[in-house]
Amino acid sequence: MTPHARCTWVKQATNQIVMNCADIDIITASYAPEGDEEIHATGFNYQNEDEKVTLSFPSTLQKGTGTLKIDFVGELNDKMKGFYRSKYTTPSGETRYAAVTQFEATDARRAFPCWDEPAIKATFDISLVVPKDRVALSNMNVIDRKPYPDDENLVEVKFAQTPIMSTYLVAFVVGEYDFVETRSLDGVLVRVYTPVSKAEQGKFALEVAAKTLPFYKDYFSVPYPLPKIDLIAIADFAAGAMENWGLVTYRETALLIDPKNSCSSSRQWVALVVGHELAHQWFGNLVTMEWWTHLWLNEGFASWIEYLCVDHCFPEYDIWTQFVSADYTRAQELDALDNSHPIEVSVGHPSEVDEIFDAISYSKGASVIRMLHDYIGDEDFRKGMNLYLTKFQQKNAATEDLWESLEKASGKPIAAVMNTWTKQMGFPLIYVEAEQQEEDKVLKLVQKKFCASGPYTGEDCSLWMIPISICTSDDPTCAKMQVLMDKSELTVVLKDVKPDQWVKLNLGTVGFYRTKYSHDMLESLMPAIKDLTLPPVDRLGLQNDLFSLARAGIISTVEVLKVMEAFVNEPNYTVWSDLSCNLGILSTLLSHTDFYEEIQVFVKDVFSPIGERLGWDPKPGEGHLDALLRGLVLGKLGKAGHKATLEEARRRFKDHVEGKHILSADLRSPVYVTVLKHGDSTTLDTMLKLHKQADMQEEKNRIERVLGAISQPELIQKVLTFALSEEVRPQDTVSVIGGVAGGSKQGRKAAWKFVKDNWEELYNRYQGGFLISRLIKLSVDGFANDKMAAEVKAFFESHPAPSAERTVQQCCENILLNAAWLKRDAESIHQYLLQRKASPAMEFIFGVA
Numbered sequence: 001m002t003p004h005a006r007c008t009w010v011k012q013a014t015n016q017i018v019m020n021c022a023d024i025d026i027i028t029a030s031y032a033p034e035g036d037e038e039i040h041a042t043g044f045n046y047q048n049e050d051e052k053v054t055l056s057f058p059s060t061l062q063k064g065t066g067t068l069k070i071d072f073v074g075e076l077n078d079k080m081k082g083f084y085r086s087k088y089t090t091p092s093g094e095t096r097y098a099a100v101t102q103f104e105a106t107d108a109r110r111a112f113p114c115w116d117e118p119a120i121k122a123t124f125d126i127s128l129v130v131p132k133d134r135v136a137l138s139n140m141n142v143i144d145r146k147p148y149p150d151d152e153n154l155v156e157v158k159f160a161q162t163p164i165m166s167t168y169l170v171a172f173v174v175g176e177y178d179f180v181e182t183r184s185l186d187g188v189l190v191r192v193y194t195p196v197s198k199a200e201q202g203k204f205a206l207e208v209a210a211k212t213l214p215f216y217k218d219y220f221s222v223p224y225p226l227p228k229i230d231l232i233a234i235a236d237f238a239a240g241a242m243e244n245w246g247l248v249t250y251r252e253t254a255l256l257i258d259p260k261n262s263c264s265s266s267r268q269w270v271a272l273v274v275g276h277e278l279a280h281q282w283f284g285n286l287v288t289m290e291w292w293t294h295l296w297l298n299e300g301f302a303s304w305i306e307y308l309c310v311d312h313c314f315p316e317y318d319i320w321t322q323f324v325s326a327d328y329t330r331a332q333e334l335d336a337l338d339n340s341h342p343i344e345v346s347v348g349h350p351s352e353v354d355e356i357f358d359a360i361s362y363s364k365g366a367s368v369i370r371m372l373h374d375y376i377g378d379e380d381f382r383k384g385m386n387l388y389l390t391k392f393q394q395k396n397a398a399t400e401d402l403w404e405s406l407e408k409a410s411g412k413p414i415a416a417v418m419n420t421w422t423k424q425m426g427f428p429l430i431y432v433e434a435e436q437q438e439e440d441k442v443l444k445l446v447q448k449k450f451c452a453s454g455p456y457t458g459e460d461c462s463l464w465m466i467p468i469s470i471c472t473s474d475d476p477t478c479a480k481m482q483v484l485m486d487k488s489e490l491t492v493v494l495k496d497v498k499p500d501q502w503v504k505l506n507l508g509t510v511g512f513y514r515t516k517y518s519h520d521m522l523e524s525l526m527p528a529i530k531d532l533t534l535p536p537v538d539r540l541g542l543q544n545d546l547f548s549l550a551r552a553g554i555i556s557t558v559e560v561l562k563v564m565e566a567f568v569n570e571p572n573y574t575v576w577s578d579l580s581c582n583l584g585i586l587s588t589l590l591s592h593t594d595f596y597e598e599i600q601v602f603v604k605d606v607f608s609p610i611g612e613r614l615g616w617d618p619k620p621g622e623g624h625l626d627a628l629l630r631g632l633v634l635g636k637l638g639k640a641g642h643k644a645t646l647e648e649a650r651r652r653f654k655d656h657v658e659g660k661h662i663l664s665a666d667l668r669s670p671v672y673v674t675v676l677k678h679g680d681s682t683t684l685d686t687m688l689k690l691h692k693q694a695d696m697q698e699e700k701n702r703i704e705r706v707l708g709a710i711s712q713p714e715l716i717q718k719v720l721t722f723a724l725s726e727e728v729r730p731q732d733t734v735s736v737i738g739g740v741a742g743g744s745k746q747g748r749k750a751a752w753k754f755v756k757d758n759w760e761e762l763y764n765r766y767q768g769g770f771l772i773s774r775l776i777k778l779s780v781d782g783f784a785n786d787k788m789a790a791e792v793k794a795f796f797e798s799h800p801a802p803s804a805e806r807t808v809q810q811c812c813e814n815i816l817l818n819a820a821w822l823k824r825d826a827e828s829i830h831q832y833l834l835q836r837k838a839s840p841a842m843e844f845i846f847g848v849a
Contacts, residue, residue: 007065007066007067008031008065008066008067008068009064009065009066010033010061010062010063010064010065010066011063012063013060013061013062013063014060014061015056015057015058015059015060015061016054016055016056016057017031017041017054017055017057017061017068018052018053018054018055019052019053019055019109019113019114019115020051020052020053020106020108020109020113020114020115020116020117021046021051021052021053021109021113021114022048022051022082022107022109022110023074023075023077023082023110024053024072024073024074024109024110024112024113025072025073025074026044026053026055026070026071026072026113027071027072027073028040028041028069028070028071029041029044029055029068029069029070029071030068030069031057031061031066031067031068031069032066032067032069033061033062033064033065033066034064034065034066034067036066038069039057039058039059039061040057040058041055041056041057042056042057042058043055043056044056051106051109051116053113070112070113072112072113074110074111074112076097076099077110078730079765079767080102080236080237080238080730080731080769081102081103081107081110081238081769082101082102082103082107082108082109082110082111083099083100083101083110083111083172084099084100084101084102084236085097085098085099085100086098086099086100086175086234086235086236086237087235087236087729088175088176088195088235090176090196091196091197096176097175098173098174098175098176098234098235099172099173099174099175100172100173100174100175100234100237100249101170101171101172101173101244101249102237102238102239102242102249103167103168103169103170103171103244104168104169104242105168105292105295105353105354105357106168106353107168108167108168108170109167111170114167115167116167116168117166117167117291118166118168118288118289118290118291118292118396119166119288119290119291119396120166120167121164121165121166121288121394121395121396122164122165122167123161123162123163123164123165124139124161124162124165124170125158125159125161125162126138126139126140126158126159126162126170126172127156127157127158127159128156128157128159128172128174129148129154129155129156129157130154130155130157130174131153131154131155131174132147132153132154132155133176134174134175134176135173135174135175135176135177135193136157136172136173136174137171137172137173137174137193137230137232137247138159138170138171138172138173138246138247139159139162139165139169139170139171139226139244139245139246139247140159140160140161140162140226140227140228140246141159141160141189141227141228142157142158142159142160143158143159143160144156144157144158145157145158160227162245162246163225163226163245163394164394165245165285165288165394166288169243169244169245169284169285169288170244171242171244171245171247171249172247173193173232173234173247173249176195176196177193177194177195177196177232178193178194178195178196178197178198178199178202179191179192179193179194179199179202179230180192180194180199180200180202180203180206181206182206182210183210184209184210184211184213184214185210185213185214186213186214186217186223186224188213188224188226188227188228188229189227189228189229190206190209190210190213190228190229190230190231191206191228191229191230191231192205192206192209192230192231192232192233192255193230193231193232193233194233194255194256195233195235195252198256200258200259201256201257201258201696202231202233202255202256203257204257204259204262204267204270205231205255205256205257205270205274206231208270208271208274208275208313209229209231209274209278211312211313212274212275212278212309212313213229213278215309215312215313216278216279216281216282216305216309219305219308219382219385220282220382220385220386220389221382221386222282222286222386222389222390222393224281224282225281225286225393226245226246226281228246229246229247229248229278229281230246230247230248231248231250231255231274231277232247232248232249232250232255233250233251233252233255233256234249234250234251234252235252235697235729236729236730236731237249237250237251237252237731238731238766238769238770238771239251239770240254240273241254241255241273241276241277242277243276243277243278243280243281243284243285243302245281245285246281248277248278250273250277251697251731252697252698253266253269253697253698253701254269254270254273255270255273255274256270256696256697256698257270258696258698260665261665261696261698261699262665262696262698263627263631263665263666263668263669263698263702264624264627264628264631264665264666265628265631266665266698267624268310268314268317268319268322268624268628271310271313271314271317272306272307272310272319273306275305275306275307275308275309275310275313276302276303276305276306277302278309279301279302279305279306279309280298280302282389283297283298283301283302283305283389284298284301284302286389286393286394287388287389287392287393287394287395287396287397288395288396288397289396289397289398290396290397290398291347291398292347292352292353292356293344293345293346293347293398294344294397294398294399295347295353295356295357295361296343296344296356296360296361296362296364296365296399296422297365297397297398297399297402299357299361299362299365300343300361300362300364300365300366300368300369301365301366301369303327303362303363303365303366304365304366304367304369304370304373307319307320307322307323307366314624316623316624316625317624317625318536318572318573318574318625320537321536321537321540321572321574321575322574322577323366323370324509324537324540324541324544324574324578325540325574325577325578325581326363327362327363327366327367328363328367328370328509328512329544329578330359330363331359331360331363331364331366331367331512332364332427332450332512332514332548333359333452333548334358334359334360334363334364334810335360335364335425335426335427336426336427336450336451336452336548336552337452337810337813337814338451338452338453338813339806339809339810339813340360340425340426340810341356341360341425341806342360342422342423342424342425343360343361343364343365343368343421343422343423344399344422344423349802352802352803354769354770354803355773355803355804355805355806355807357770358770358773358806358807360425364512367512368418368421368422368512370510371421371467371510371511371512372406372414372417372418374467374508374510375412375417375467376406376409376410376412376414377410380406380409380410380411381406381409381410383409383410384402384405384406384407384408384409384410385405385406387405387408387409388401388402388405388406391405399418399422400415403415403418413465416465417465417467417484420463420464420465421464421512424462424464426449426450426451426462427449427450427464427512427513427514428447428448428449428450428462428464428466428513428514429447429448429449429450429456429513429514429515429516429549429554430445430446430447430466430468430485430505430513430514430515430516431445431446431447431448431516432444432445432505432515432516432517432518432521433518433521434503434518434520434521436499437493439495439496439497439498440493440494440495440496440497441493441494441497441501441503442491442492442493442494443470443491443492443493443494443503444489444490444491445468445485445489445490445491445492445505446488446489447463447464447466447485447488447489447513448461448488449461449462450513450514450548450552451552452548452551452552452813452817453552453553453817453820454552454553454554455554461488463486463487463488464485464513465484465485465486466484466485466486466511466513467482467484467511468482468483468484468485468505468506468511469481469482469505469506469507469508469510469511470482470483470492470494470503470504470505470507471503471504471507472494472497472501472502472503472504473501473502473528473533474497474501476504476528476533476534476535476538477507477535478507479507480494480497481494500524502521502524502525502528503521504525504534504538504542506538506541507538508535508537508538509537509538509540509541514545514548514549515545516545516549516554516555525542526563526566529542529543529563529566529567530566530567530568530569531569532569532570532571536572536574536575537574539567539570539572539575540572540574540575540578543560543563543564543567543575543578543579543582544578544582546559546560546563547560547582547585550825551585551817551821553820553821553824553825556825556828557586557821557825557828557829558825558828558829558832560582561602561829561832564579564582564583564606565605565606567579567606568606568609568610570610572625573625573626573628573629573632576610576629576632576633577628577632579606580607580632580636583599583602583603583606583636586599587599587600587603588742588782589784589818589821589822590826590829591744591745591748591782592745592784592785592822593822593826593830595830595833596745598830598833598834598837599829599833600640600641601833601837602833602836603636603637603640604637604640604641604642605836607633607636607637607640607642608637608642610629610633611633611634611637611642611645614626614629614630614633614634616630616634616648616652616667618630618664627666628666630666630667630670631666631667631669631670632670634649634667634670634671634674635669635670635673635674638670638671638673638674638677639673639674639677639709641677641678645674646674646678649670649671649674649675650674650675652667652671653671653672653675656671657686657690668699668702669702669705669706672687672702672703672706673706673709676706676707676709676710677709677710677711677743679710680712680715681712681715683710684707684710684715684718684719687703687706687707688707688722690703691703691704691727692727697729700729700732701732701735704723704728704732704735704736704739705735705736705739706739707719707722707736707739707740708736708737708738708739708740708741708742708743708744708747708751709739709743709744710743711743711744711746711747713746713750716740716743716744716746716747716750717750719736719739719740720736720737720740720750720751720754722736723736723737723740723754724758724761730765731771733762733765734766734771734774734775734778735778737751737754737755737775737778737779738751738774738775738778738779740754741778741779741780741781741782742778742782748782748783751778751779752779752780752783755775755776755779756795759799762775763799763801767801767803769803770803772801772803772804773803773804773807776796776801776804776807776808776811777807777810777811780792780811780815781811781814781815782818783815783818784815784818784819784821784822785815785819786815786816786819788815789812789815789816789819792808792811792812792815793808793812796808
């Protein structure tokens with residue numbers, strides 16, 4: 001039972017108080033006007049559907065301030081939201097529970113009755129009564145800790161008063177933890193809390209956090225407003241992390257790094273997530289969005305600046321090129337669908353809030369902020385940010401408020417430009433044609449909405465205000481011309497550009513649009529891919545645009561396969577990563593045909609030269625990106641059944657299992673996936689044994705994600721059953737099922753059947769959170785016939801999942817698009833692959849229709 005007092009201000013006389021409240025039983029409630037008698041509430045009426053309670057009082061509460069006191073009982077639930085319990089195992093193997101919170105978006109009301117909306121801010125004085133051998137943490141520092149009078153095993157821990165803040169950022173944690181600590185240059189006490197006996201694994205995140213706080217203080221010219229910040233690893237945690245003010249919670253895999261057993265991609269992931277959550281301490285916590293419609297401001301901004309921060313801490317990561325592959329192209333893929341949504345989306349019921357934590361809010365949000373930052377320039381952008389944070393600190397703001405501050409700082413028409421990107425869904429495709437006129441090149445640009453289903457034929461012509469940059473072979477890294485395209489057609493004259501010089505739009509792949517070049521313009525760019533004169537991020541953007549155009553039926557897929565072969569000299573990890581991703585999509589599509597093996601031959605041909613150059617073992621002087629590239633290439637070759645790679649993977653796996661020679665962390669995923677893909681029941685049993693023995697959650701996750709590569713039907717069932725077992729943490733079940741669906745054609749069918757058969761359990765486990773959307777997407781996205789789209793639609797009509805409604809629509813649309821793509825291009829792809837096989841020398845033919 002928790003007494004709960006809150007200083008309240010009655011604005012107009014009433015005999016009722018309505019608050020948010022969910023899964024809570026109120027015992028008593030009373031209101032005491034300042035300096036007057038306490039009035040006890042006589043009725044509690046719960047509106048469960050709306051997650052509200054109405055307290056009725058026998059007499060009128062008069063205008064003025066007073067204290068509302070509530071005694072209530074709630075439950076420590078197992079839903080990974082509200083105030084919940086998180087299961088962990090002690091070093092001696094005993095199962096115990098920690099009590100932790102996750103309130104965003106609308107779950108503070110599960111921990112205490114409150115006004116649970118971002119714009120209703122208050123200060124919080126928090127005290128926790130806890131077992132004396134447990135760690136108790138909250139947003140602020142501890143100011144008092146004393147024995148609890150009624151029980152000598154308990155202590156009462158009192159925390160300092162918080163600044164004025166929103167309910168969704170309140171947090172408390174009670175459990176067993178060790179920590180490492182340091183002070184940042186600007187004097188903030190930083191601690192990373194880890195599971196007991198794993199404090200070592202908190203050091204990397206601690207280093208990143210200690211560098212990040214001064215970086216943001218300097219960037220915004222606003223100091224971090226609290227005396228301390230804690231970062232803590234939580235065993236059962238639905239999201240990647242949560243930015244609670246002063247007490248940031250993380251999945252273990254997003255915070256803990258073991259110098260010996262963590263791979264390079266995990267380090268990078270931890271650095272990005274720490275950068276993201278700490279950015280929120282200013283952008284989101286100090287200044288909060290007015291309402292969930294503006295969620296994108298929080299998430300898009302933090303998803304952009306996390307890269308700026310990691311680039312500052314680890315310049316060797318080449319992180320901005322990775323942004324294009326991880327966020328920009330991912331957002332474009334989703335935003336080309338008819339079932340996308342604008343960045344700013346009106347939100348009513350809590351289930352609608354959960355639905356917008358998606359790639360549009362995060363990745364498209366981050367991409368348009370990156371474009372805006374480029375358009376304004378860093379200096380004016382920082383000035384505008386400072387204006388915004390200073391003006392609205394401890395208050396709430398809307399998208400328009402940010403535009404106004406940036407407009408003031410830069411003198412550019414920010415609101416007019418940005419409204420075209422945030423208030424309408426989708427993005428443009430720019431058609432470009434060039435004509436030589438004596439010494440000049442004249443470009444004709446036409447913008448149309450880019451649609452995943454092919455050329456846009458709609459009535460209403462969406463228009464965007466597009467900052468366009470153009471470079472030439474004269475200097476591929478510098479814009480020869482910058483122009484704001486604010487109408488549907490535009491002609492630009494590039495002075496002194498010779499006939500043999502190529503021209504490229506969207507320097508640095510910063511503008512959020514795709515480009516369709518004329519045949520000649522594209523042809524002239526091909527040698528620049530092959531001889532690497534085009535910078536990596538531009539090579540990546542060009543290839544990704546072409547792949548999307550083929551997927552949409554605007555060009556033929558065969559043309560893209562020819563371009564992919566031009567990447568034979570490619571050294572850059574991120575370019576390969578994007579290429580690999582696109583070939584993966586194509587492989588999945590062609591698993592529905594009888595020539596799946598032919599595309600595997602193509603994959604082996606494209607990846608084996610780089611595989612041979614890299615070899616298996618790191619060479620002196622190699623860095624972070626080489627390690628990522630080696631893992632990517634070996635995994636790709638291994639899965640495709642490249643003979644030498646498969647043999648070496650099996651040999652190294654055997655040594656690893658026998659303890660003769662432990663695999664380096666960077667090689668584990670590629671080796672595991674290779675031996676499983678071509679393995680049997682013994683291989684699977686060995687992997688499950690490794691999983692059981694793994695002490696680190698990162699290693700468990702690594703294994704869970706690849707188990708789906710196994711191809712025999714009875715073993716696929718075994719993996720699916722394992723996904724729901726006690727061995728797998730609830731938030732990780734989704735990636736096991738997703739791995740099966742993405743692993744093979746048989747896996748796809750089995751995973752979908754498994755989801756349908758176990759729907760009740762899965763839905764109860766994840767309802768309302770974004771994990772249910774992820775589960776649905778991973779299970780059905782790879783199908784490619786109209787019948788399956790109808791089946792998926794029908795299933796979710798009879799088994800509704802309100803917070804995943806849009807995801808279901810997007811998945812059905814994707815299945816229909818896959819079916820159309822297959823119908824349109826399968827035969828010509830098959831012919832091309834056969835013809836390649838017939839001519840033994842790999843020919844590089846550049847001709848793009």
